Amino acid sequence: MNTKTLVSVFLILFVSFVYSQKAELLFQKKIVEGPVVGKHLPIQFIIYNVGSDPAYDVSFIDNDFISADFDIISGQTEGKWETLAPGSQVQTNLTVEPKKSGIYSLTSTVLNYRKSQHDSEFTVSSAASYSGMYVESQADYEKRTSLLVKEIIVFVLLCVAAVGLPYSIVSNYKKTYENSIKKN
Amino acid sequence: MNKLIALLLAVLVFVGIVYADDITVTDENVVAEQTTTPEVSFSYIFPDNQDKNFAAGSVAEVLVGFTNKADKALNITHIYASLNHPQDSSVYIQNYTRGDFGIAVEKGHHATLAYRFVPSEYLEPRQFGLLISLEYQDGAQNYTLTFFNSTINITEKESSFDMDSFFLLILGFAVMGGVGYFVYSKMPKQKKVRRTVSKSSSVAKVETEADTADWLSGTSADKSKKSIKKNK
Numbered sequence: 339m340n341t342k343t344l345v346s347v348f349l350i351l352f353v354s355f356v357y358s359q360k361a362e363l364l365f366q367k368k369i370v371e372g373p374v375v376g377k378h379l380p381i382q383f384i385i386y387n388v389g390s391d392p393a394y395d396v397s398f399i400d401n402d403f404i405s406a407d408f409d410i411i412s413g414q415t416e417g418k419w420e421t422l423a424p425g426s427q428v429q430t431n432l433t434v435e436p437k438k439s440g441i442y443s444l445t446s447t448v449l450n451y452r453k454s455q456h457d458s459e460f461t462v463s464s465a466a467s468y469s470g471m472y473v474e475s476q477a478d479y480e481k482r483t484s485l486l487v488k489e490i491i492v493f494v495l496l497c498v499a500a501v502g503l504p505y506s507i508v509s510n511y512k513k514t515y516e517n518s519i520k521k522n
Numbered sequence: 523m524n525k526l527i528a529l530l531l532a533v534l535v536f537v538g539i540v541y542a543d544d545i546t547v548t549d550e551n552v553v554a555e556q557t558t559t560p561e562v563s564f565s566y567i568f569p570d571n572q573d574k575n576f577a578a579g580s581v582a583e584v585l586v587g588f589t590n591k592a593d594k595a596l597n598i599t600h601i602y603a604s605l606n607h608p609q610d611s612s613v614y615i616q617n618y619t620r621g622d623f624g625i626a627v628e629k630g631h632h633a634t635l636a637y638r639f640v641p642s643e644y645l646e647p648r649q650f651g652l653l654i655s656l657e658y659q660d661g662a663q664n665y666t667l668t669f670f671n672s673t674i675n676i677t678e679k680e681s682s683f684d685m686d687s688f689f690l691l692i693l694g695f696a697v698m699g700g701v702g703y704f705v706y707s708k709m710p711k712q713k714k715v716r717r718t719v720s721k722s723s724s725v726a727k728v729e730t731e732a733d734t735a736d737w738l739s740g741t742s743a744d745k746s747k748k749s750i751k752k753n754k
Contacts, residue, residue: 362565364585365634388565388587445625449634463587463632466625 360453361393361424365465367400367444373473375436378411384429385422385449393422394452395460400432402444407473409435422451439475560592560660564669574672579643579679584654586635586669590627592660598623599657599664601637606651608673615650616642645676 368382383400387393399416413432422428447465452458474482514520565587568574576582584603590596602620607613618639627633637654654670 362587362589362632363634364565364567364587366569366583366585366636368569384569386567386569386585388567461632462630463634464625464627465634465636466623467636 360389361387361391361422361451362389362453363387363393363396363422363449363451363461363463365398365447365449365463367402367447367465367467369471373436373471374479375439375473375476377435377479379434379436381413381432381434382429383417383432383447384427385417385419386427387422387424389453390424391454392424394455394457395420396422396428396449396451398447398449400447402442402447403432403434407436407438407440407442409437411435436473439473439478441470441472443470560590560594560596560665562591562596562658563587563589564656564667565589566654566670571674574674575677576641576674577679578641578645578647578676581638581640583636583638584670586637586654586656587632588627588635588656588658589632590629593629594660595626595628597659597661598625598627598633598635599659601635601654601656603637603639603652603654603670605641605645606653608649608651611651611653611671616645641676643679647676647678649673650676 364386366382366384366386368384369379370382371379373379381403383398385396385398397416397418401415403410404415411433414430415432417428417430419428445464445466449463449465450460451463453461567585569583569585571582586601588598600620600622603618604614605616605618607615621637623635625633625635635656641650650673652670652672652674653668655666655668657664657666659665
């Protein structure tokens with residue numbers, strides 16, 4: 339094997355090695371708190387680069403919360419970054435307020451990025467979850483989490499009535515009678 | 523010159539090995555083993571459990587990246603997971619709910635799929651085997667691929683109420699009470715001033731039942747009646 343062949347093999351291997359390094363992005367829509375009608379709901383959009391090369395021209399757009407059923411309080415439903423290093427992550431926050439209870443599917447997030455500097459084509463990635471987001475109504479939420487003040491007050495009143503009535507009769511009897519004989 | 527080229531090749535091979543070790547998340551070997559499988563690649567990450575420690579009773583999420591490299595659209599149908607014995611994956615400890623996706627991924631496209639499961643809160647904190655599989659189809663055939671088969675750690679769920687701190691608190695109260703009692707017992711005792719109140723003799727005399735119960739004479743209850751009278 340002469341020198342030229344070795345150099346060409348080396349170049350081919352090097353180029354193929356460089357081109358095989360690609361970025362791979364995973365998208366997470368993180369909703370920690372349970373959504374309730376009329377309550378602020380913080381949402382995190384997190385993008386992880388699990389590949390071995392930086393991703394370029396990363397952008398995403400989410401259309402799940404751009405509807406009449408949600409009010410956007412703060413944050414944005416889209417984001418853009420020039421590069422995302424391998425093993426790192428970026429995130430944006432969004433706060434919405436649900437206006438209607440029900441189940442909403444969380445499927446319409448689209449992520450665009452270039453896998454390497456040499457790629458001119460954009461990789462299109464969609465984010466999906468099999469479980470929809472259940473927005474709880476205010477009444478259900480109150481029923482589930484309230485301190486049950488009304489119920490406790492009614493319970494105390496019933497207890498007072500059940501204990502207080504016999505007690506008042508006994509105390510009245512003791513005041514009026516002594517040894518079963520009515521006091522003068 | 524040959525030495526230089528050999529050195530360069532060695533460096534290249536070394537760098538390749540190092541980089542190949544770094545990419546532990548993307549696992550294309552699994553696909554390569556399936557000769558009949560359409561060309562796809564997987565990647566995954568546990569965003570909140572990257573150290574493979576899972577708290578018992580807490581929601582665990584895995585993000586699965588699916589790249590369709592085939593020349594036709596593929597349909598991802600299910601993702602499911604199970605907790606197995608760490609030494610024998612045929613022993614199932616828990617089966618988690620199968621997630622129905624039904625998502626079509628066009629050729630050349632990529633999809634991120636989120637799958638959640640909750641390890642039982644009654645699991646002992648130790649090592650378990652975790653298997654996560656993905657099912658997809660190309661319209662003619664179904665394919666199943668286990669993309670995660672590794673040992674994980676189940677840990678105790680972090681709780682604000684801790685039995686250790688609870689008993690420590692009780693011990694603290696007991697020590698404080700003991701010290702308080704010791705100090706109280708060593709303190710000089712004050713003389714108690716007793717106020718004797720002479721009972722007024724102007725209490726209205728009420729005839730008791732015993733005084734009037736003549737019908738008790740001759741019975742055992744009659745003695746008590748007599749003793750009462752003697753006391754008077």
